Amino acid sequence: MQVVDLMTARVITAMPGTELKHAAELMVKHRVSGLPIVDALGALVGMITEADFLRMQVEGANGAHVSDLMSSPVLTVTPELPLVEAASLMLSEDVNRMPVITNDGAMVGIISRFDVVNAFTRPDELIEDEIREDIIRRVLFVEPDAVGLRVDQGTVYLTGELETKSEVSLLAEMVRRLDGVVEVENALTWR
Numbered sequence: 001m002q003v004v005d006l007m008t009a010r011v012i013t014a015m016p017g018t019e020l021k022h023a024a025e026l027m028v029k030h031r032v033s034g035l036p037i038v039d040a041l042g043a044l045v046g047m048i049t050e051a052d053f054l055r056m057q058v059e060g061a062n063g064a065h066v067s068d069l070m071s072s073p074v075l076t077v078t079p080e081l082p083l084v085e086a087a088s089l090m091l092s093e094d095v096n097r098m099p100v101i102t103n104d105g106a107m108v109g110i111i112s113r114f115d116v117v118n119a120f121t122r123p124d125e126l127i128e129d130e131i132r133e134d135i136i137r138r139v140l141f142v143e144p145d146a147v148g149l150r151v152d153q154g155t156v157y158l159t160g161e162l163e164t165k166s167e168v169s170l171l172a173e174m175v176r177r178l179d180g181v182v183e184v185e186n187a188l189t190w191r
Contacts (some may be wrong), residue, residue: 003086004079005177006119007100007109013038016045016067020056023048023066024102035069036099036107044099046070046106079108087116122180124151131156137176140167147171147188154182165190 012030014023014037023035026062028049034049049071055061056069063069076099079084090098090113106181128151132144149160155173160166172186 001083001119001177001180001181002079003081003100004109005078005112006083006115007079007111008115009109011036011099011107011110013107014048014066016037016065016070018066020053020063020066020069024053031154033112034097035066036074036110037066037072038107043105044074044076044101046072047074047097047099049096052175076175077111078103083116083119086111090116119179120154120182122154124154124180127151127154127156127178127180130163130178131175135171139174140171142167154180155185156181156183157185157187159187161189161191163191 008164012026012032014026014035016039027033027035029189034047036044039045039048046067048066052069052071053096057064061069074113075095076090077089079100086098088172089110090096097110097112099107101107128149131149136142136144136147142162146160147162150157158172158175161172166191168186168188171188172184176184177179
């Protein structure tokens with residue numbers, strides 16, 4: 001699973017000149033704990049979080065605009081980064097969210113600790129049903145009973161035999177990208 005599979009694509013942002021009160025109102029209204037700060041062209045220039053507002057209260061800092069309080073530069077990730085690497089980065093750098101930036105610098109989303117945790121809440125039965133019906137039957141055009149499939153605590157176990165090596169690879173990769181899949185144990189073979 002990659003960052004793109006779990007990120008929030010509709011990101012609430014503010015600009016450096018946004019008043020702090022308005023930024024706080026945006027965070028409360030949209031129930032987010034941080035806002036990416038972008039310039040007039042949409043390029044990421046900083047981040048303001050709940051922690052910044054707390055720090056301002058505790059330290060008695062002054063500021064009228066987001067630019068007075070925001071953190072910069074900001075730790076970012078790419079959409080293709082494996083989720084496990086993004087989660088590891090969040091832990092090691094002690095951040096709760098990271099903007100998702102393409103190689104050409106466009107912000108396409110944001111990933112948070114909540115997004116990572118949310119991936120683990122999907123019931124095994126729903127994951128199994130999606131694999132059988134949506135992937136095996138409708139994408140690979142294979143009878144679902146031709147593949148041995150078991151899902152246990154988000155780990156998907158695949159057994160059996162498919163026609164080609166590319167079908168085996170495709171199935172494993174598509175399963176790996178599903179929400180709620182923690183790991184894929186692929187014991188499939190091909191004719």
